Amino acid sequence: MQEKYIDETKQGEAYAIADKIGNTKKLFLESYGCQMNMSDSEIVASILNDQGYNTTLKEEEADLILLNTCSVREKAEQTVRMRLSKFKSLKRTKPNLIVGVLGCMAERLKHKLLEEEQLVDLVVGPDAYRDLPNLLKETEGGKDAINVILSKDETYADISPVRLGGNGVTAFVTITRGCDNMCTFCIVPFTRGRERSRDPHSIIRECKELWDNGYKEITLLGQNVDSYLWYGGGAKKDFDKASEMQQLTAVHFAELLDMVATELPEIRIRFATSNPQDMSLDVFRMMAKHHNICKYVHLPVQSGSDNMLKAMNRQHTRQEYLDLIREAKLIVPEIAFSQDIMVGFCNETEEDHQDTISLMKEVEYDYGYMFAYSERPGTPAHKKMPDNIPDDVKSRRLQEVVDLQGELSTLRMKSYVGKVHEVLIDGISRKNVNQWKGRNSQNAVVVFDIKEGTKLGDTVQVFVNSSTRGTLIGEML
Structure with missing residues (x-):
């Protein structure tokens, strides 16, 4: 069975991209929740990439830690609080580390995270990502920074998102x-x-x-x-x-x-x-x-x-x-x-x-x-x-x-068994490194043996000969 949200009992999804030459600071960016949050994280990474930040998958390396949060489920908020508590401990060994919360949880809890619980230095709502450079300057000056103003027209249409943690397909x-x-x-x-x-x-x-x-x-x-x-x-x-x-x-x-x-x-x-x-x-x-x-x-x-x-x-x-x-x-x-x-x-x-x-x-x-x-x-x-x-x-x-x-x-x-499906190859099967995986038009996962000459991103014809509850198993034609 597929899950819409990242497992709320576990750590969120961290991203890293290729280093931009000349950047000297490190950003650890972790996202929770829906696909919109994943997309927003790509906008944030693009903005900060132009501000001297390269991404890292190691939180201990980071100069800036940002959690892009979700308020749709209570468990997601609980998980974020646990992560913030861990980062608060990390700040004791890295006093210049900046920790911030982005997205829906930032908008909902606002001052509570900054003042009452003192878990973060930075709180930024989903319509205020353009203000991140200014807010970071405030935190670097020793101040807490917040912008959770909602907009009636912000769409970030002019920002080319940095593609994070994807398959390139x-x-x-x-x-x-x-x-x-x-x-x-x-x-x-x-x-x-x-x-x-x-x-x-x-x-x-x-x-x-x-x-x-x-x-x-x-x-x-x-x-x-x-x-x-x-x-x-x-x-x-x-x-x-x-x-x-x-x-x-x-x-x-x-x-x-x-x-x-x-x-x-x-x-x-x-x-x-x-x-x-x-x-x-x-x-x-x-x-x-x-x-x-x-x-x-x-x-x-x-x-x-x-x-x-x-x-x-x-x-x-x-x-x-x-x-x-x-x-x-x-x-x-x-x-x-x-x-x-x-x-x-x-x-x-x-x-x-x-x-x-x-x-x-x-x-x-x-x-x-x-x-x-x-x-x-x-x-x-x-x-x-x-x-x-x-x-x-x-x-x-x-x-x-x-x-x-x-x-x-x-x-x-x-x-879907007994039929030929057009499948876009988007990765290697998690259960068998000798098999490709992809999805058909109906969004069903299809796995099949890797054949010489095929590569990630190819669209191939696959005859499906069996299935499980959530996967189609086939043979590339």
Whole structure:
């Protein structure tokens, strides 16, 4: 079963890139949480690379330690606090070491981390990364520094992210920031601010740069990509073959997909994350139109119960969600879906839980991200709703959902057996160094024996002859 978030009981993901000649300082950068945090870390690394910092994977070497944090789950915050306590001890042996917190946890806790707990020197919210050079000067002068001001227009569109810790084949391209969907359980609108979309010219320019640098797949990224909406024209010099774009006054997500797929017909395109209330059938039509748009959508549902959806302030009903899935499968018959499901939300009954079980069976997800509800301070649910489902009930319901998804995943993987799949090689199999691994259009992992002449980044045809719950096993043709 795949996991949406880095294991919250373990250390986050640390990054390092090639040294920039002339840089003398060392940055240890560790990220927690969602793909947006990973993308933001690449922006931060780019900004600091120009300020004299090269990255290191050894925290004891660092002059600056930054943790890009997540507030979506309580365990993620607990893990970060443990890491900060360790770094506080490290500062005793390196008094000039600067420790900072970035991202959602920085925005949520602000002064508490600086003043009450004295765990950090620097607190920077997700819209204030441009201010890092100024904030670092303050800390070097012996002052604590903070900037958690949220922006209505910051998209970092002009910053070329430094690609960190990747495989050189796949990359994220952020197209929106923030979120306007006020789901009652979610802290994101309060930590990342209002939703804003990035100029499509800059998006395509970044995608072209990635292609020119050897990348073969991009994931268009945002809290809610389907609500992407950009107004305006642009200078013709921005494109070689996009004069038709100058006539557009508004670009929706489906149109952006069309543009990227047309401009870069050989690059694979994925996107995440979608919201059912904003998902347009035009998006599925674009998936059907373009071979290079992968036939996979992550479409969070959270619950199969209308009572729970209303309590969560999800702007879709159970039937609307199922209708969307049905229409999508008619437009793109080979499409695959994954889910987010939350169990044990406030006042959830056994009937509500069974509604979720039945919806899962009807949709037949390839895989999912499942979790039990935990209160996040500052959210509407925390302020107004009782967290009244006992932990043992949450655990039991979660296990039932996980077990069912395991059965569905097994069935879905079996449906791919006996067919030829186009697979982008993105690494070596973790279990067998003599096998490549990659993903098919439906985002299923495929492993197969390495053949002479193949290399990382190749797109190959693989006949799948067997499967496990989460992996397809095949032979390259």
